[in-house]
Amino acid sequence: MTVSRRSFLGAAALISAGTISSRAQAAAIPEAPTMKEAGMQPPLVPTSGVDYNPVVTLNGWTLPWRMNGDWKEFHLVAEPVVREIAPGMVAHLWGYNGQSPGPTIEAVEGDKVRIFVTNKLPEHTTIHWHGQLLPNGMDGVGGLTQPHIKPGKTFVYEFQLRKSGTFMYHPHADEMVQMAMGMMGFFVVHPRDPAFRRVDRDFVFLINAYDIEPGSYVPKVAEMTDFNLWTWNSRAFPGIDPLVCGKGDKVRVRFGNLTMTNHPIHMHGYDFKVSCTDGGWVPEAAAWPEVTIDCAVGQMRAFDFTADAEGDWAIHCHKSHHTMNAMGHDVRNYIGVDKKAVAAKIRKLVPDYMPMGSAGMADMGEMEMPLPDNTLPMMTGFAQFGAVEMGGMFSVVKVRQGLAAGDYKDPGWFKHPEGTVSYEWTGASKNAFHAPSAPENRSSTAEVRVIKPGRRSNHDQH
Numbered sequence: 113m114t115v116s117r118r119s120f121l122g123a124a125a126l127i128s129a130g131t132i133s134s135r136a137q138a139a140a141i142p143e144a145p146t147m148k149e150a151g152m153q154p155p156l157v158p159t160s161g162v163d164y165n166p167v168v169t170l171n172g173w174t175l176p177w178r179m180n181g182d183w184k185e186f187h188l189v190a191e192p193v194v195r196e197i198a199p200g201m202v203a204h205l206w207g208y209n210g211q212s213p214g215p216t217i218e219a220v221e222g223d224k225v226r227i228f229v230t231n232k233l234p235e236h237t238t239i240h241w242h243g244q245l246l247p248n249g250m251d252g253v254g255g256l257t258q259p260h261i262k263p264g265k266t267f268v269y270e271f272q273l274r275k276s277g278t279f280m281y282h283p284h285a286d287e288m289v290q291m292a293m294g295m296m297g298f299f300v301v302h303p304r305d306p307a308f309r310r311v312d313r314d315f316v317f318l319i320n321a322y323d324i325e326p327g328s329y330v331p332k333v334a335e336m337t338d339f340n341l342w343t344w345n346s347r348a349f350p351g352i353d354p355l356v357c358g359k360g361d362k363v364r365v366r367f368g369n370l371t372m373t374n375h376p377i378h379m380h381g382y383d384f385k386v387s388c389t390d391g392g393w394v395p396e397a398a399a400w401p402e403v404t405i406d407c408a409v410g411q412m413r414a415f416d417f418t419a420d421a422e423g424d425w426a427i428h429c430h431k432s433h434h435t436m437n438a439m440g441h442d443v444r445n446y447i448g449v450d451k452k453a454v455a456a457k458i459r460k461l462v463p464d465y466m467p468m469g470s471a472g473m474a475d476m477g478e479m480e481m482p483l484p485d486n487t488l489p490m491m492t493g494f495a496q497f498g499a500v501e502m503g504g505m506f507s508v509v510k511v512r513q514g515l516a517a518g519d520y521k522d523p524g525w526f527k528h529p530e531g532t533v534s535y536e537w538t539g540a541s542k543n544a545f546h547a548p549s550a551p552e553n554r555s556s557t558a559e560v561r562v563i564k565p566g567r568r569s570n571h572d573q574h
C-alpha cells in the first residue's frame with residue numbers, strides 16, 4: 113500500500129488527543145493519502161471502535177481516516193489521474209486521491225463524519241453523497257445547496273451517518289463531464305451491531321463506461337450511448353480482479369451504476385438474493401431468488417450468497433456488447449460469406465490482410481493481432497482451456513477450499529475433480545459415461561435425463 117505512514121497510522125492507531133492541542137488538531141486538515149497502483153489493496157481492518165468486516169474494493173482501496181474528538185475525518189482530493197484500464201492501456205481521467213474511482217469510504221452507522229474535499233481540477237466541483245440521509249446543505253448539489261468548490265479551494269462536509277448500507281459519492285457539478293471522466297467512489301456504512309447481516313467477504317465496485325478512441329487517452333465526454341470501454345471500477349477484463357472466496361464463506365457483492373444504461377449483472381454457479389439497495393436493507397422475507405440482477409442507472413444493489421460450490425465461476429454483465437473491449441458497432445456481418453476470392457485481391461494491396469468474420473468472430477479472441485497504441489483487443493483473455501473471448505465487464509468468482517480469512521490472492525485456475533469437465537464425444541466404446549458427481553453440500557440435486565442423440569430435434573441442440 114503506498115499510502116503515507118502518517119495517514120495510515122491515523123486510521124489504524126489513533127493519535128491520542130493529549131499529544132496535540134485540540135485547537136491545533138481542529139485547525140489542521142488531515143493528510144490526503146494517495147494511491148499509485150490499480151491493483152486491489154488489502155482491506156482496512158478497524159483497530160478501534162465498533163468491529164466490522166471491511167469491504168474489498170475491486171482494483172481499489174479504502175480511504176484511511178483519523179479521529180478528531182468524536183468526528184471521523186477524511187480528506188478527498190479531486191484531481192486529474194492516470195488509470196490503467198487493463199495492462200496495455202491507460203486513460204487520463206479525473207478522480208480522487210490518485211485513482212478513478214476514488215477510494216472507498218467506510219464508516220459505522222451513527223458515526224459523525226467530517227469530509228474535507230480539496231479541488232485540484234481545472235474547474236469547479238462538489239460532492240453529492242448518494243443515498244445518505246443528511247442536512248440539505250450537506251447534499252452537495254452545486255448552486256442548489258452550496259456554492260461550487262472553486263479550483264484550489266477546500267470545502268468541508270459534516271454529517272452523522274443515520275443508517276448502515278450501500279452508498280456512493282460523485283460530483284453534482286458539470287456532472288456529465290465529471291462522471292464521464294471517472295469521478296465517483298463507493299461509500300459503505302457498516303451496521304452498529306457487528307452481527308447484523310454480517311458476511312465473511314464483501315466486494316464492492318462501481319459500474320462505469322468510457323469512450324476512448326484507440327490511440328487516444330482522454331474519454332469523449334459528450335458520448336451518450338456508444339461507449340467502447342465497459343468497466344468495473346474503471347477496469348476492463350482481463351484487468352478486473354477476481355473475487356476470491358473461501359468455500360463456505362458468506363459473501364456479499366455490492367455495485368452501483370453510474371453509466372448511461374442498465375447492466376444486468378449475472379453470476380454463474382449460484383442463486384442469490386438482493387440483500388441491500390442504496391435505499392436500505394431488504395428484509396430477508398422480502399428477498400426473492402435471482403441469478404441476474406439488473407442495475408438501472410443511478411441504482412445500487414448488493415447480493416448475498418454462501419460460497420458452497422468450488423470453481424471458477426464467471427460474473428459479468430449480461431449485455432454481450434458489454435463484455436467486449438474497444439470495438440466499432442458499425443462492422444458488417446460476413447457470417448456465411450466466402451471471402452477467399454476478394455481476400456486474394458485485397459492482399460495485392462495489403463499483404464497482411466486476413467479475412468475474418470465468415471464463421472463468426474471467435475478467431476478475434478484466439479489471435480492476438482497487432483493493435484494501435486493504447487487500446488485493448490475487442491475479445492481477449494486466456495484461461496486453462498483456451499481463449500476466454502471476453503472483455504469489458506467480466507471477472508471470475510474463484511471459490512476455493514481452505515483459504516485463510518482475508519486471503520484475497522489469486523489462487524490460479526480451478527483444479528476440476530476428475531470426471532466433472534465437459535468432454536469430447538469420441539464414441540460410446542471408448543468413453544464410459546461418467547456418473548455425474550453431485551457437488552457436496554448443495555441444497556438441490558440436479559435431475560439427470562438421458563436423451564438418445566438420434567431423437568433430438570434440430571432446435572433442441574444448443
Ligand SMILES: [Cu+2]
Pocket residue numbers: 342374375376429430431434505
Ligand atoms: Cu452492461
